[in-house]
Amino acid sequence: MDLHWLKPLLGRPAPFTTVYLDVTRADVAGEAEAADRWRAVRRTLERDGAPAAVLDEIGERFAVPTGVKGPHGRVIVADAEGVRVDRVLSEPPAQSSAVFGPAPALLPAVRAAEEGVHHVLVEVDRNGADLTWHTGDGARTGDASEVEHVDGGHDDVHKVKDGALSRRNQTRAEDSWERNAEAVAAVLGKxxxxxxxxxxxxxxxxxxVALVRDEVDQHVRAVxxxxxxxxxxxxxxxxxxxAKVADALDSFRNRRRExxxxxxxxxxxxxxxxVTALDDVIEVLRRGQVDELVLHESTLTGALADKELWVGPEPLQLGTSIADLDALGVSGxxxxxxxxxxxxxxxALGQDAGVTFAEDGSVELVGGVGAVLRWSDGSTPSESVPTQSADQRRLRNVV
Incomplete structure (x- = not known):
């Protein structure tokens, strides 16, 4: 999963204010409920010492409806100077929450964002198509007036059932369908x-649908x-x-994860x-080798929930001890x-890696964490897991 939307947080000054809120507004009552949820988490943040100016800015953001229909959530992250991330979540959080501290609370947002699928809905008829874009966070990129309409320009699309004239009309209609489908396919490809x-x-x-499908380029057909x-x-x-579209998106998520x-x-x-196990994952992260960080779903509340790591000012400067940072030249x-x-x-964000959450038991992750690598060399930690073992013990060696 692409984490580019979190990049504005890199190198920003602490402290951070992170708010997860159910912002569903189905009616007037929903509007009031969303406002009440914000007031409740604001009181918590005020007690924890969050700056009033930052809270005012966050409140102004939440006061503006997202324009998204149905249940959904929102995450806003601010640093010491103001809001840096404002993202709609396709599913509302089970419980609205807020954290004020030295680091943003990222894992719940990353977990929610993994469910997002950046897609375009293409609704076609024999005259053209409507293209409606949906971002990966479940929100549409624009309002209804910004949906793109594609008209093929060939409007002789009706068949007539009468003798030789009808055959000519049928031919002209079918030709118009094909030309219009070509126009839709060209715009869609672009x-x-x-x-x-x-x-x-x-x-x-x-x-x-059949005509457009046959006309699209290979790069469109692939998705x-x-x-x-x-x-x-x-x-x-x-x-x-x-419901059918939701099923299609679910199938895509499963394919992407698998x-x-x-x-x-x-x-x-x-x-x-x-690689797997925390020490090995840290090593390959420091070396910029990671293509995808893999975490068990239970990691949010399990193996990593109470652990802390030492970090330096740069994202790839991390370790389990002060000595690790000393070795990287980070001190004081x-x-x-x-x-x-x-x-x-x-x-992971510092090396443009993605994050994938795996159902517990779907892959063997020591300590709930692993990584898929871009490259490896002779000094990369190596993992070997027996395919059959009575006690399921793992064999690990470093080469």
Whole structure:
């Protein structure tokens, strides 16, 4: 999962204020409830010493509706000078919370954001298409007026059933369908190249869907999924169609997660390309080798919840002791402690690595943490796990 949205936090001055809030506003009552939730967490932050100016800015942000329908949440992170991250979450937190301290509380936001899928809904008919973009955090990139409409320009799209004239009309109509599908495919190809969505969801008139699908470029086809039941314009059973789209997004999330875990298992099995256990993961993070940090879902409340790591001013400066930082040339006031989860995510972010959460038991992670590597050399920690073992003990060696 891409963590670029957290980059504004790197190198920023502490302390940090992190707020997770259910901002669902289904009606007037929902509006009042969202305001009440903010007032409650604000009181907690005021008691903890959060600056009034920062809290005022956060409150102003929460006062502006997201424009997202249905249940959803929001995370806002501010440093000593103001808000740096403001992100909509596709699922509201089970309980609104706020933390004021030397580091932002990142793991819950990363976990929620992993569920996001940047996708475009393409609703087609025989005249053209509507393209509606959805960001990876579940919020649409713009309001309804900014949805892109693509009209093919060929409007002779109706067949007539009468003799030779009808055959000519049918031919002209079918030609118009094809030209309009080509126009949609051309625009879609350009937009996908520009914006790199995770998924293209294609729906609408059955004949138009088939024509567009056959016309799109390979780079579009690679991320395209057809979902029946949608349509351009009115007349759609929105709830039923939304459920089908949700299923398509769930399938994509599972495929995305499993692709990372398959790489981890493969690397772990051959003893090259993946590591586990906190010390080894720290080492490869320091060396900039990590492509994807892998955490057990229980890590949020389990193995790493109470651990702290020593860090320096740079994201890749981390270790389990002061001696580790001394070896990296970091000394004095430049050293500080951070929660282990924050330190690991910070280091992953510092090398443009992603984060994947794995269901407990889906992969073998010592201490709930592992990493898929970009590269390895002779000094990289190596893992070897027996495929069959009576006591399931792991064999580990460093080469």
């Amino acid at each position: 937009r996908v190249a520009e914006r790199s969505p995770d998924l293209v969801v294609l729906t609408g008139d059955v004949r138009a 395209l999924v057809e979902v029946p039941g949608g349509a351009r314009g009115e007349g759609v059973k929105r709830d039923a169609f939304a 692709a990372v875990l398959a790489r981890f298992r493969e690397g772990q099995g051959r003893g090259d390309g993946a 006031d430049a050293r500080r402690k951070l929660p282990a989860g924050v330190a690991l995510v910070r280091a």
